[in-house]
Amino acid sequence: MSESERTASRTAVLVCQGRAAADGRFAADRFGDPVAVRLLRAAERTAVDEVRAGTPPQGWQARTAYESVRACAEVVVPRTVAIDDALRAGVSGQLVILGAGLDTRAWRLSALAATDVWEVDHPASQQDKRARLAEAAPEATARSVRFVPVDFATDDLGAALDAASHDPALPTTWLWEGVVPYLTRDQIHATLSALTARTAPGSTLVVNYQSPSARAAAGRLLTRLLGNAITAGEPWRSLWTPAQMATLLAEHGLRVTSDTSLLTLAETLGSPTRGRTSLKSGRVAVAEGG
Numbered sequence: 001m002s003e004s005e006r007t008a009s010r011t012a013v014l015v016c017q018g019r020a021a022a023d024g025r026f027a028a029d030r031f032g033d034p035v036a037v038r039l040l041r042a043a044e045r046t047a048v049d050e051v052r053a054g055t056p057p058q059g060w061q062a063r064t065a066y067e068s069v070r071a072c073a074e075v076v077v078p079r080t081v082a083i084d085d086a087l088r089a090g091v092s093g094q095l096v097i098l099g100a101g102l103d104t105r106a107w108r109l110s111a112l113a114a115t116d117v118w119e120v121d122h123p124a125s126q127q128d129k130r131a132r133l134a135e136a137a138p139e140a141t142a143r144s145v146r147f148v149p150v151d152f153a154t155d156d157l158g159a160a161l162d163a164a165s166h167d168p169a170l171p172t173t174w175l176w177e178g179v180v181p182y183l184t185r186d187q188i189h190a191t192l193s194a195l196t197a198r199t200a201p202g203s204t205l206v207v208n209y210q211s212p213s214a215r216a217a218a219g220r221l222l223t224r225l226l227g228n229a230i231t232a233g234e235p236w237r238s239l240w241t242p243a244q245m246a247t248l249l250a251e252h253g254l255r256v257t258s259d260t261s262l263l264t265l266a267e268t269l270g271s272p273t274r275g276r277t278s279l280k281s282g283r284v285a286v287a288e289g290g
Helices: 010-022 042-054 058-091 124-138 157-163 187-194 214-225 242-251 262-269 277-281
Strands: 094-098 115-120 144-149 173-176 202-212 254-263 282-289
Touching: 010 042, 042 058, 058 124, 058 157, 058 173, 058 262, 058 277, 094 187, 094 242, 115 124, 115 157, 124 144, 144 157, 157 187, 187 242, 202 242, 242 254, 254 262, 262 277, 262 282, 277 282
Parallel strands: 094 115, 094 173, 115 144, 173 202
Antiparallel strands: 202 282, 254 282
């Protein structure tokens, strides 16, 4: 399947299921996402309900879906906390979310009350999200929300943001969560070039990425061999060590101010770790630019 023929992201649905499953259960004083479950279809809520109840289903396909949601719930808690904390600490009047998927921040973070949000995503995924939002009808907490359809493999990010009235002369907070591993290095460089061309002084980039892990790679391969349709069509294409990420961002004029391990954060939050390799290799970095 070519990028232009791609359907709505299954990974975005899984991440939303993970947040819904974790809401009110893990690190409740730091994490919460009551909007996530409202964006899920009835069939997608089944595994969420089973995880929340701790009742694994019978049958390998249903059990695979259950374990995927349970594992995702444990990973998204520290990842979400790290990003939400970064946004609360210094979000500007403009927030651009790259590869937004089923992100709910514009509908749940009061810290965005004075912020205009641009959600950038593949047209198929964005069409799916807008349909879900129309059905759920959550009330936005952000000052405004604008949807910008972009295929990162072929489209001009800068031109798309211009058309959506993003102002490159004003500070922007850029959020890049859960996307970097699925892009090639060339695509990442191209996106950063477009991003930094619109990065005024006082701007910030919050980026989630995965560092190399043989165990994580083996785990993803196993789930694909077991027939997990979620990961089968969305393989990881690039992994970065913290040093490599700092060098990459420096090449584009961005200076890393923090780089957090999700496993370390999970341990401080008291949320489950279960030896999750995605926690060990997952990281959230914050960089300043402009």
